[in-house]
Amino acid sequence: METTKHSSHPRPVLTQTQNNTTLWIGHLRSDPNDHFAGQTFKCPSEGLLDNIQVYTSAVNNPGEMSLTLHEFDTASKTWGPSIGHSTLLVQRGDDSKWIRFALQPVSLRKDVTYGFRLQTNDALIGIGEAASGNKDPFTFGHEWSGDSSNKKGHYFTYFSLAFKVELCA
Numbered sequence: 595m596e597t598t599k600h601s602s603h604p605r606p607v608l609t610q611t612q613n614n615t616t617l618w619i620g621h622l623r624s625d626p627n628d629h630f631a632g633q634t635f636k637c638p639s640e641g642l643l644d645n646i647q648v649y650t651s652a653v654n655n656p657g658e659m660s661l662t663l664h665e666f667d668t669a670s671k672t673w674g675p676s677i678g679h680s681t682l683l684v685q686r687g688d689d690s691k692w693i694r695f696a697l698q699p700v701s702l703r704k705d706v707t708y709g710f711r712l713q714t715n716d717a718l719i720g721i722g723e724a725a726s727g728n729k730d731p732f733t734f735g736h737e738w739s740g741d742s743s744n745k746k747g748h749y750f751t752y753f754s755l756a757f758k759v760e761l762c763a
Contacts, residue, residue, distance in 0.1 A: 606647075607639055608734065608759040612724035616651045617739060617755065619659070620718040627741040631721050633755040634666045634709035634735035641761030642699040643678070646710055649722035649756035653689045657717025658682070661695040666709040671749055673709060684719055692758070702761065707735065710757075722756035 619631045646661060663678035680695035702708060712721065726732055731751040740747025 606758040607641070607761045608635055608637070608757075610724065610732070610734070610754050610757055611649075612754070613649055613651065613722035613756045615723050615725050615753075616720040617723045617737070617753075618654075618718060618720050619712055620655065620657070620714045620716075622718060627743050628713070628715065629741045630711060630713045630739065630745075630747070631755060632709055632711035632738035632740075632747075633757055634668070634707055634738065634749075635757075635759060636707050636734055637702045637704055637759075639761065640704045641702060643697060643702050643759065643761050644699050645694050645696050645760050646680075647692045647694045647758040647760070648712065649690075649692055650684060650688050650719055651690060651722040652720035653684055653686055654718040654720070655716075656683070656685045656688075657714055657719075659684050659693075659712060659714045659717060659719060661710050661712055663697065663700060663708060663710050666707045668707050673711070684714075684717060689720070699762070709735070709738065711738070724754050724756065726752045726754070728752070 665674035736749040737753040
């Protein structure tokens with residue numbers, strides 16, 4: 595993870611680009627559940643967020659993927675109401691690429707924890723993630739995964755989605 599100083603143009607202020615495994619979202623035909631993914635992060639500076647990028651390691655079935663942004667309560671591990679939303683069409687050929695979810699500008703505050711969730715109703719998409727060893731957990735937030743039978747899901751310190759958060763400051 596690296597943090598970057600303020601700029602008048604949008605640029606990544608929080609970047610986790612490690613990618614050594616895959617977390618699948620969507621619906622596998624042999625599984626009755628829809629699978630979701632998410633990531634929490636502590637914002638390193640204040641500014642206007644206008645996009646979040648995630649790395650798609652594989653696109654098994656193309657379709658629409660949605661990202662929702664939330665304030666996140668770390669003590670109770672609860673997602674606040676959506677403060678941003680973006681949907682895009684993920685196509686064959688979008689595998690092994692950074693895809694950008696453009697957002698209406700949202701003001702983020704320094705040292706507040708936020709999170710984004712990813713879901714799709716009609717696709718099966720592999721999101722790049724990093725698995726870390728027992729001695730080196732991710733310290734900026736938690737990866738989240740859930741499904742239609744367990745919407746509360748699970749939080750992981752030793753996993754992180756591959757993502758970039760961009761702010762205008």
